[in-house]
Amino acid sequence: MSGPDIESGTVVVEGDIITWVGPRALAPPGRDVELGDVILAPGLVNAHTHLDLTVMRGRFAGLPFFEWIRKLTAARLDLSPAQLLDSARTGIREGLLAGITTYADTTPGDAPFEAMRELGVRGIAYRELFGPDPRQCEASMAGLREAVAAMRARETPLVRVGVSPHAPYSVSDELFSAVADFARSESLPIATHIAESEDESQLVSSAEGAFAEFLRGRAITVEPRARTPIDLLECRGVLGPNALLIHCIRCDRRDIATIAQHECGVASCPMSNRILGHGAAPVAAMLDANIRVGVGSDSMASNDRMDMLRESRLALGNRASEREVWELATLGGARALRLDHLIGSLERGKQADFAAFPRGADPGGPTRASFVAVAGRVLVEDGQLSGST
Numbered sequence: 315m316s317g318p319d320i321e322s323g324t325v326v327v328e329g330d331i332i333t334w335v336g337p338r339a340l341a342p343p344g345r346d347v348e349l350g351d352v353i354l355a356p357g358l359v360n361a362h363t364h365l366d367l368t369v370m371r372g373r374f375a376g377l378p379f380f381e382w383i384r385k386l387t388a389a390r391l392d393l394s395p396a397q398l399l400d401s402a403r404t405g406i407r408e409g410l411l412a413g414i415t416t417y418a419d420t421t422p423g424d425a426p427f428e429a430m431r432e433l434g435v436r437g438i439a440y441r442e443l444f445g446p447d448p449r450q451c452e453a454s455m456a457g458l459r460e461a462v463a464a465m466r467a468r469e470t471p472l473v474r475v476g477v478s479p480h481a482p483y484s485v486s487d488e489l490f491s492a493v494a495d496f497a498r499s500e501s502l503p504i505a506t507h508i509a510e511s512e513d514e515s516q517l518v519s520s521a522e523g524a525f526a527e528f529l530r531g532r533a534i535t536v537e538p539r540a541r542t543p544i545d546l547l548e549c550r551g552v553l554g555p556n557a558l559l560i561h562c563i564r565c566d567r568r569d570i571a572t573i574a575q576h577e578c579g580v581a582s583c584p585m586s587n588r589i590l591g592h593g594a595a596p597v598a599a600m601l602d603a604n605i606r607v608g609v610g611s612d613s614m615a616s617n618d619r620m621d622m623l624r625e626s627r628l629a630l631g632n633r634a635s636e637r638e639v640w641e642l643a644t645l646g647g648a649r650a651l652r653l654d655h656l657i658g659s660l661e662r663g664k665q666a667d668f669a670a671f672p673r674g675a676d677p678g679g680p681t682r683a684s685f686v687a688v689a690g691r692v693l694v695e696d697g698q699l700s701g702s703t
């Protein structure tokens with residue numbers, strides 16, 4: 315990602331750091347791991363997951379979005395903490411076998427955070443919170459502060475903490491502002507689902523649609539809030555370089571200019587968006603505006619597998635080169651998460667996060683990695699999870 319492809323290449327690792335990259339013939343001596351006929355690439359970055367929902371795959375297929383998200387939210391409550399943790403582990407194991415080394419997860423609990431720590435992958439665990447009723451704002455913030463303090467005490471060099479006000483239909487304007495202030499004062503990354511559905515846009519701009527009706531049914535005052543969902547985030551102080559905007563489908567030219575001006579990252583989830591019938595994000599226009607875009611799988615409740623190359627191909631369309639596809643799934647994701655000083659390319663001084671993909675695999679088939687390392691630690695060998703994973 316940082317230069318031309320290298321035929322017959324070698325990457326030298328010392329500890330968790332890449333110390334040399336170049337042709338095999340010039341490599342310094344050392345202990346060799348021969349990976350065979352593979353593409354050795356930076357570890358793939360999944361810029362948006364809900365790892366604890368991995369067991370929900372296919373559960374609510376075909377439902378309209380409003381019904382889908384209500385059923386999913388209710389079903390999550392039926393899972394015990396141990397089941398959520400197991401579900402998150404399952405998601406990471408599946409991701410590792412597909413070459414994914416970094417996960418940006420939003421979840422109201424700490425299951426993905428713990429699973430990422432345990433399995434040795436890299437990630438940001440955005441602690442998710444809900445609160446559509448402005449009267450809940452103080453209580454939600456108290457809960458968030460406590461949860462984040464407990465998670466931060468358990469942060470590692472690989473797994474960091476962020477915050478995530480869920481979405482405009484589940485978070486009041488007051489709560490958006492309060493979380494944004496908190497994130498700024500604590501220097502935490504912030505992620506939010508935004509501009510995903512038509513119902514969400516209607517709620518924000520004209521106080522109409524399925525979400526508006528739902529909130530009114532809960533005795534919450536609903537009024538027009540902003541021109542668009544992106545405009546709403548700007549008004550509430552959410553936008554900035556520390557913000558990751560998830561989806562961004564319903565973004566017009568003004569919205570794209572706003573995102574660029576505030577230097578936000580974007581996580582586009584094209585397969586999830588297609589499965590839920592939301593349409594496609596203007597990824598090409600965002601890249602043209604120099605916005606930091608990565609791709610995400612979203613949860614397995616709205617996707618059939620975690621496959622970042624497939625997401626990347628879908629996001630970029632037929633005209634994209636293979637190099638652009640790989641870049642979006644690696645360096646693109648790293649930039650979106652502001653981790654590109656550490657990962658996203660195979661370069662001297664960066665973290666030893668990489669994955670090997672056998673050449674000659676069916677390009678339409680699922681992406682499978684034969685070898686994966688995170689921070690120099692081998693997590694997949696010969697296409698199998700290593701013992702401790």
Ligand SMILES: [Zn+2]
Nearest residue numbers: 364507612613
């Ligand atoms: Zn999501």
